[in-house]
Amino acid sequence: MKSTVEYEVIGLNQLKLINTFKKEGVIIKKLIRQNQKLMTFCISGKDRAKVTALMDSQGFSYAVVNEESFFKSIKNVLPRLGLVAGLLVMIILSVIASNYLWKIEISGNDRVDELTIIRTLGQSGVYVGQRKSFDNKQVEEALMALEDISAVSAQIVGTTLKVDIVESALISPPKQTGDIISLYDAEITRIIVNSGSAKVKIGDRIPIGATLIEGVEYNTEGNPILDVLAQGSVYGKVNFTYSETTSLCGGYIRTGNVTSNTILKLFGLSIGKELQVEGEYEAEKTLTRIGSFFPLYAETTRYYELEKLPDITLEDLKEQVKDKAVNGLIIRAGGSAIVATANATPISGNVYRITVHIEAEVSIGGKRID
Numbered sequence: 001m002k003s004t005v006e007y008e009v010i011g012l013n014q015l016k017l018i019n020t021f022k023k024e025g026v027i028i029k030k031l032i033r034q035n036q037k038l039m040t041f042c043i044s045g046k047d048r049a050k051v052t053a054l055m056d057s058q059g060f061s062y063a064v065v066n067e068e069s070f071f072k073s074i075k076n077v078l079p080r081l082g083l084v085a086g087l088l089v090m091i092i093l094s095v096i097a098s099n100y101l102w103k104i105e106i107s108g109n110d111r112v113d114e115l116t117i118i119r120t121l122g123q124s125g126v127y128v129g130q131r132k133s134f135d136n137k138q139v140e141e142a143l144m145a146l147e148d149i150s151a152v153s154a155q156i157v158g159t160t161l162k163v164d165i166v167e168s169a170l171i172s173p174p175k176q177t178g179d180i181i182s183l184y185d186a187e188i189t190r191i192i193v194n195s196g197s198a199k200v201k202i203g204d205r206i207p208i209g210a211t212l213i214e215g216v217e218y219n220t221e222g223n224p225i226l227d228v229l230a231q232g233s234v235y236g237k238v239n240f241t242y243s244e245t246t247s248l249c250g251g252y253i254r255t256g257n258v259t260s261n262t263i264l265k266l267f268g269l270s271i272g273k274e275l276q277v278e279g280e281y282e283a284e285k286t287l288t289r290i291g292s293f294f295p296l297y298a299e300t301t302r303y304y305e306l307e308k309l310p311d312i313t314l315e316d317l318k319e320q321v322k323d324k325a326v327n328g329l330i331i332r333a334g335g336s337a338i339v340a341t342a343n344a345t346p347i348s349g350n351v352y353r354i355t356v357h358i359e360a361e362v363s364i365g366g367k368r369i370d
Contacts, residue, residue: 003045004068006030011060014039020054040065101132101161102295108165111148117163120146129295132156139163179230180213182206183366186236190361196230206236212365234365237338240358242325248317248350252280252306259303266296280306311350318342318354325356336361 009017014033021028026047033039043051045067055062104121106114121127124142126134139154139161151166180196188204197218199211206212215230261275265287277283281303290296312320322342330337337360345353 004029004042005045005048005051005064006040006042006066007051007055007062008038008040008065009055009060009062010038011058012037013058017055017058017060020058021051024050024054026051026054099131100159101126101128101130101156102159103289104128104161104163106163106165109167111167112146112165116146117143117165121163126161132159178367179211179215180232180234180365180367182208182210182212182234182236182364184208184236184238184362184364186238186364188234188236190233190235192233194231195228196232198232198234200234230367232365233363235361236364238360238362238364240325240330240356240360242321242328242356242358243353244321244324245347245351245353246317246321248311248314248352251309252282253309254282255305255307257305259305260300261303262298262300264290264296265299275301275303277303280308282306314344314352317352318344321354322356325358326360330358330360330362 011017014036018028018031021043026043029042031039031041052062104118106117109117118127120142121139124138126139126142136154136156140152143149143152143154143163143165148168149165150168153164153166155162179199185208186206188200188202188206191198191200191202191212193213196213196215199214200206212234213230213232215228216224217226217228219225259275259277259281261272263270263272263274265271283301283303285299285301288298288300290298319342322340326337326340337358339359340356342354342356345355347353
């Protein structure tokens with residue numbers, strides 16, 4: 001494409017200038033004379049230097065008001081080409097993406113964990129991001145192998161796999177009709193019999209598994225007369241041991257100040273930068289899917305500011321571990337501690353192995369299922 005230059009010229013003797021151009025072989029196009037002193041015209045870009053020299057020699061004032069060339073035309077078209085190219089890329093990506101599975105929707109599962117279903121599908125070759133080369137039967141057969149599922153319906157809608165689960169009916173477990181046995185090695189402290197017959201007495205030392213209350217009623221002569229449901233509570237002294245390796249350093253606690261940062265992720269690419277956080281902090285990341293058609297995710301990181309706690313003494317550390325052991329082992333077992341002692345063994349530096357010995361009264365009975 002040839003280049004052209006449009007001039008605006010101011011000055012008298014315009015005809016003289018035009019005749020001079022003709023004598024020098026300059027071809028003028030689009031000549032417009034506004035008045036005796038103002039005119040516009042176009043010339044070929046190759047004559048630009050010659051025309052400029054002629055106008056300078058005759059004392060004309062001039063200005064270039066427009067210039068067109070191949071490269072300038074390309075430059076003007078490039079933004080449009082970029083828009084068109086981007087649109088074409090999006091269309092191509094959309095067509096390609098429509099052949100892949102981008103979402104799995106699961107319904108009807110009350111007892112079967114959704115993560116278990118997703119993992120089972122993945123093991124059978126069905127997962128988000130794969131081509132839709134599987135069929136509904138493949139999905140249904142994989143999930144029917146799971147416990148508590150009696151029926152499965154699978155359907156691919158666009159780029160989404162919709163899975164409807166029908167769980168098996170709940171079957172009541174068999175009633176516990178056996179004896180009450182001891183769950184610990186213990187010394188009997190209390191016996192409460194609501195139904196059945198006690199097989200131990202206060203002060204007995206019994207091993208784990210010993211019968212505490214038998215599901216049988218006896219007459220005064222000691223002969224069995226009736227099978228009943230063994231019911232009641234038996235308590236005993238039980239010894240527990242708890243160990244933990246810990247440090248005299250006080251550790252850290254959250255101050256309440258939180259800073260967050262979000263990065264977008266698409267097809268393995270990341271948009272955004274990791275936040276540089278100073279000081280002590282604890283980071284928690286969450287990944288949230290934004291689009292259902294494209295695998296676009298938002299990864300949000302929350303930075304929780306931490307404050308260092310003061311160091312503690314060895315005695316305080318032993319008391320902390322002792323309280324933890326009593327609360328975790330004894331109170332949850334339905335009893336109360338009688339004696340609790342803690343011993344410390346140095347490991348290295350400020351690190352110690354704390355061992356807690358507890359004697360407690362707890363409910364020791366459990367059901368034997370026949």
